[in-house]
Amino acid sequence: MSQPLTSTDASAAVPVDDATSFGRQLVALAGPMHAFLHTLCRGGAVTGASVDDLVQEVMARAWRSRTTFAADRGTLDAWLSRITFRVYLDHRRTPAASPTLAEEPATCAPGPLAQAAAREQLQWLLGRLSSRERGVLLRFHRDGRSVAELAAADAVPTGTIKSLLHRARARLWAAFLRGEQP
Amino acid sequence: MNPVLPPFLQESFDRGVDPLDDEATRVWLQQHPEHLQAFAALRATLREVADLPPQMRWPRRWRPLWFLAGAAALLVAAWLAASSPAVTVLPRPLFAPRAAVLSITTTERIADGTRAFAFATVQGTLSHKASTTFSTCSTGRQLPTVFLRTTVREETVRP
Numbered sequence: 001m002s003q004p005l006t007s008t009d010a011s012a013a014v015p016v017d018d019a020t021s022f023g024r025q026l027v028a029l030a031g032p033m034h035a036f037l038h039t040l041c042r043g044g045a046v047t048g049a050s051v052d053d054l055v056q057e058v059m060a061r062a063w064r065s066r067t068t069f070a071a072d073r074g075t076l077d078a079w080l081s082r083i084t085f086r087v088y089l090d091h092r093r094t095p096a097a098s099p100t101l102a103e104e105p106a107t108c109a110p111g112p113l114a115q116a117a118a119r120e121q122l123q124w125l126l127g128r129l130s131s132r133e134r135g136v137l138l139r140f141h142r143d144g145r146s147v148a149e150l151a152a153a154d155a156v157p158t159g160t161i162k163s164l165l166h167r168a169r170a171r172l173w174a175a176f177l178r179g180e181q182p
Numbered sequence: 183m184n185p186v187l188p189p190f191l192q193e194s195f196d197r198g199v200d201p202l203d204d205e206a207t208r209v210w211l212q213q214h215p216e217h218l219q220a221f222a223a224l225r226a227t228l229r230e231v232a233d234l235p236p237q238m239r240w241p242r243r244w245r246p247l248w249f250l251a252g253a254a255a256l257l258v259a260a261w262l263a264a265s266s267p268a269v270t271v272l273p274r275p276l277f278a279p280r281a282a283v284l285s286i287t288t289t290e291r292i293a294d295g296t297r298a299f300a301f302a303t304v305q306g307t308l309s310h311k312a313s314t315t316f317s318t319c320s321t322g323r324q325l326p327t328v329f330l331r332t333t334v335r336e337e338t339v340r341p
Contacts, residue, residue: 036218036219036222039219039222039223039226040222040225040226042226042229042230043200043222043225043226043228043229044200044202044225044229074215078215078216079215081215081218081219082212082215082218084218085211085212085215085218086212089202089208092202118226118230119230122227122230122231122234123238125227126231137231138231138234141228141231141232142231142232142233142234142236144198144232146198147196162196165192165195165196166187166192169187169192169195169224169228170186170187172224172227172228173186173187173220173224176219176220176223176224177217177220
């Protein structure tokens with residue numbers, strides 16, 4: 001399927017063998033997309049759907065738009081990640097659309113085991129930062145103190161605090177890009 | 183893959199807002215799906231930092247410099263041990279076999295910094311010994327502190 005198709009009737013355009021193979025590849029990526037959605041939900045909850053619901057929606061959307069996938073323009077993983085991200089954005093709880101009592105509460109809260117694993121990984125990640133970087137990161141993101149407050153408390157320029165914060169986040173970012181695990 | 187966190191993401195976090203509230207960030211992320219996973223993980227991590235208890239222990243960072251310094255110190259120690267001269271083993275006195283000893287004379291002299299000294303002699307055979315001691319008094323003049331003990335053992339053996 002190197003040639004992207006424009007027809008909306010994808011099932012008629014894609015040969016049955018290719019469609020079956022594509023479907024198998026989608027199913028194989030359901031697990032990673034579930035994990036990806038779970039991570040997105042940890043960063044910001046969704047309303048009215050569980051992670052399982054979102055995975056279903058991702059798979060349905062991917063199947064419907066399977067003719068837009070072109071292997072020469074990227075991997076199936078990246079293509080599906082983009083669809084997953086869009087599904088998450090559609091369901092993300094935004095400040096403008098705060099939940100009402102009638103809405104179903106978000107059910108993507110992790111279980112105790114997942115929580116423990118996430119806490120362990122978080123501790124491991126923060127433990128890799130220098131004590132200064134970690135201290136500034138914690139006071140900013142945990143204690144909710146501003147850059148100016150931290151600069152005044154430590155008697156350093158705000159640029160120093162920002163530099164430490166940025167370095168700490170960049171270290172975490174690099175660790176995630178490399179897929180490092182404890 | 184570029185490990186540098188884009189500045190606009192840093193600025194969003196600096197402002198304390200969700201980067202996904204920004205349309206430009208959402209567009210950028212969809213154009214760079216290879217960064218989606220890392221972004222989601224970073225956003226989740228920074229969100230969860232807020233739930234950490236104030237008192238928390240952190241594992242020590244593994245510092246390659248310390249490790250290298252330790253390894254270098256071990257190498258230097260090993261090199262010094264290998265390059266030092268071998269310990270000289272004193273020659274063992276050629277004592278006669280026990281059955282061949284006819285008589286023994288052991289003389290011991292002890293001197294200290296006061297110039298006084300003691301002299302003791304033990305004389306006899308293996309079964310019978312007689313000792314003689316002799317000592318002097320101090321002259322009262324203090325010399326540099328030297329303690330000297332000399333032991334001489336003589337054996338008379340069968341030819």
